[in-house]
Amino acid sequence: MQITFLGTSSGVPTRSRNVSSIAVRLPQRAEVWLFDCGEGTQHQILRSDVKISQITRIFVTHMHGDHVYGLMGLLASCGLAGNPSRIDIYGPPKLEEYLRACGRYSQTHFSYPVKVHTVQPGLVFEDSEFSVHCTPLTHRVPAFGYRISEKDKPGRFNVEQAMQMGIPSGPLYGRLKRMEVVTLPDGRVINGADLCGETQIGRSFVYCTDTIYCDNAVELARNADVLVHEATFAHQDAELAYQRLHSTSTMAAQVALNAGVKKLIMTHFSPRYAPGNAIEFADLLKEAQAIFPNTVMAHDFYTHEISRRAVEAFASAS
Incomplete structure (x- = not known):
């Protein structure tokens, strides 16, 4: 399970950071699951190792533009790039209405089936290998966090x-x-x-954005291998975070600590902390690491692999 960040800025793109999107690659089944699709995501895919033809599922957290403006263009391109058999899209209310309006006014017609699923808290997808759950977060519009849980597999048969x-x-x-x-x-x-040998422990990935610190995020992330959490603001700008219902770096770290996750990857940074400003991205990382040491800061095209070996090693140590 590989996580590739296609956009790590909040609100607007910058020269070095595009707006929100993450690709989760599942090499064992040649699939890509996309989480959010801000404007320019398909250009980011072209600059990465992610294959647009392998996208089978797209999970949308909420309807703000920096998370959905790239969706219609990507869906149109997917049909031209190899006619996928089907793409399933999961997201909040109004997502299907939005896509229908885009198609109607742009006269865009897909050459493959597109199914939109309006999510409710709880299980949103399950097959023999994976399940995906969602939970409401705390933002200015309905927003959801998602958790991919890989099912345990029997050990090697002798x-x-x-x-x-x-x-x-x-x-x-x-x-x-x-x-x-x-x-x-x-x-x-x-x-x-x-x-059979020892059971192969399933891996887990949690994605929480946009939200201020909330108990739902902690519960969703409980004991996850990797938590990706927004960190729009520095701790010094906590008042802005409360006003806009976004998280600070310290809030993201507190979620990770309280949930008992193994690794925190922060994303969705305000451009106000670009190099040369009074507070820089590196300061946000230091703030988070003071609370949760195993924290890293994502950048565009940063890739992290959740390996079975690492998961099993952590389980043995615990």
Whole structure:
């Protein structure tokens, strides 16, 4: 599971930071899930290693322009780039109405199915490998945070041991690999768990923006491997954060600390902290690390991989 930041600025793009979008790449299934799609996102994709043809799901946090203005253009380009079989879009109320209006006034017609799902708190997607949940955040318009949870997988099935035990190959191996208890034709009862290695622990990724500090974000991020959280303002500008319902760097760190996450990646920075100003991005990082040391600051095209090995190592240490 790889996270690539396509835009890390808040409100407006700058020369070095585009507005909000994150691509989560799932190499094992050749899919990309996009979180938010600010203006210029498809240009950012072209400058990255993300393949536009692999986008299958798009999750929108809220309807502010810096999170949705690039969506219609991206959807139109997806059809021209390889005719995807289907794209599912998840987001708040009015998202479908917005896209229909864009299509109507621009005379844009998709050559592939596009399904818009209006999300409610709780489970919004699930298949055999992943589930996605959302929860309301605290912002000026309805906004949601999202959590991807990968399901645990059985450990490696020991084929050699099964053969030595005289277990006939075929469908029985599949059942044993799923750690079922199987009765063999000769009457022996075999527990598949005895033939499998340690369970591969599923990975988790949480995305919270835009929001001020809230308990819902803490609960959504509980024990996550990676939390991506907005940090629009420095601690010194907390009053602005309260007025505009955005987070400071210290609020993001407090969410990470209270949720017990393994890593915090901050994003969605106000351009007011660009190099040369009285407070710079590096100061926001120091503020957050004073509360939650395992914090990094995202920049455009920054990629972080959540590896199974790292997750399992952390679980063993715990």
